[in-house]
Amino acid sequence: MxxxxxxxxxxxxxxxxxxxxxxxxxxxxxxxxxxxxxxxxxxxxxxxxxxxxxxxxxxxxxxxxxxxxxxxxxxxxxxxxxGSEQSWKMFIAPHRFPTKLEIAGRGAGGEWGVLFLESSPTATWRADLLRLERLRSSIFRWGWPNYSSAWSKGCGGIAALAFADFPELDEVRCRFWKARTPSPEQARSGDLPVGQWTSPRLVRRGKPGVPLVVERPTPTGAAPSTAPVGAAAADVEPTP
Amino acid sequence: MSLWRRWVAFLDRREAATSLALARIVLGATIASHLAYMAWVGGDLLVWADAAYGGLRTLEPGWLAHVGGLTPENVRGLLLVTTFAAVAFTLGVSTRVAAFVTWVGFRTLADLNSHAGGAYDELAKNILLLLLVSGCGRALSFDAWWAARKARAGGAPFDPLVPAWPRYVLIFQLVLMYWATGMQKVSSGWVPGGSADALWYILQQPTWQRREMTWLAPLFPLTQLATLGTWFFEQGAPLLLLAFWFRHTRTRPGRLRAVFNRLDVRSLYLLVGLGMHAGIEATMDVGAFSWATMAIYVACFHPDEWTRLGKRLGFSGGAPRAGWTPRAVTPPAPASGRLPSAP
Known part of the structure; x- marks a missing residue:
């Protein structure tokens, strides 16, 4: 037997x-x-x-x-x-156009301040949470078009945390910086591929107890550049 | 002897529980620390609570629907119970019960949000299931210490031996995992004859990298070598199974068998794997994957090998007692002499 x-x-x-x-x-x-x-x-x-x-x-x-x-x-x-699944699809192909998550917030009529940006040494709000492997796994998926609605919900969940941590915030914006990964030659020469912001989501602070609504604003159409403009460049280190 | 009888005899083998106990300790500690850290930073509520309670997604609660669904209290409660069970499992306290609770709890949590997990979830669940039925608490555990103490005091005799087949199945699981992932690495960046740049691009991915990795550019040829090495290592996983078979049948003739045993292909393969996982841990954050894999690595060594190492390190290997288990006892080989040594 x-x-x-x-x-x-x-x-x-x-x-x-x-x-x-x-x-x-x-x-x-x-x-x-x-x-x-x-x-x-x-x-x-x-x-x-x-x-x-x-x-x-x-x-x-x-x-x-x-x-x-x-x-x-x-x-x-x-x-x-x-419960014994055997799906071993691990790094089956490199992602040559990866995304980088940015979370930004602002008060009424104010400037956007970057709270979190993947890989940034300064925009590190809740980094211990957002860099958790399980969160990374979700963030990786959200950058793909077939996870669009999950991305909206995810942004809503993160925005709720931001509103709780920063009472002065009225809006939270989530978006991805998408750029082709530089080849070794490009990395050596500093001739980095251009990228652009994609998949923006906007969440406004609502009344207490009312679920947050996640909007899908039209991308701003900012000119493509080689680095996430206004994010890593900005020396933002918010203090909750 | 018929093939089926040989199979039955193979699975009837018994050995000391040391290897399985080490697997238990590595996996239990991995799960406990992983879950505890999730709770520490609040990741459990974001990942596993329903969107209605501040989670990232609307989730199917499964059996938790009967106790109120995926509320923060339920998620945190289940996580704490599972973490404590994993600690008990690690220490070998009520090992089988602890293993069952850890398995049910971890399986429930890991299956809640399919967008927030990885291969380590599947691997940990698979290992837990095997350890649950393995008798891994009969060595290096509170249970073993307690049972041996009672035996010395004249109570029921303590049998430190356990079936060897769960360890064999764990080894098969490792081979299957490596081989299956290798077979699915069909990107032009992975397969030989292509650009061999898969690892370069993977290491640049912001999602998984621990730190900026563009500094690797001058070492690109090394990443190409590592790319092909990884691909061949994974594709070659069945060689590990072959190496175990050749160890198991070492008294039989055959040049390939002799070469495999002389080179100790099993240890070489595991050494390369260890290097690969060390590289992954140093450069990428892929969760508990490498640690869960190590739970099988320790089971790839026969209890006798661990006992010898334990003695060399100063642990005693005397008869039934806590700590290092006594010398492994293998049943006498069948008359045919087909099963001379355990793999």
């Missing part, structure tokens, strides 16, 4: 651990520049036109995924029972 159960366990986790395209089957995500760079490289390797390569891959991935799900059907109840 024990030998049979152990054998079944090994078969179940092996099937469960087989590569799966699940999570990547979203054509909106495929349009992201990071993904496009991958497709371009692979299409070149296969000697195919990129669009044709993407279509063929889409077809293959969907067919494979359907078959894979059928293969998993017998072991899925066991996996659910013991």
């Amino acid at each position: 024990r030998a049979a159960l152990v054998a079944f366990h090994l078969v179940a986790i092996t099937l469960s651990g087989l590569p799966s395209p699940e999570g990547g089957l979203n054509r909106a995500t495929w349009a992201e520049p990071t993904v496009q760079v991958e497709f371009a490289a692979w299409a070149k390797r296969f000697g195919m036109e990129q669009r044709a390569f993407e279509d063929a891959l889409w077809e293959f991935a969907n067919t494979y995924n359907r078959g894979y799900k059928q293969l998993l059907t017998p072991v899925k109840p066991y996996e659910d029972l013991i």
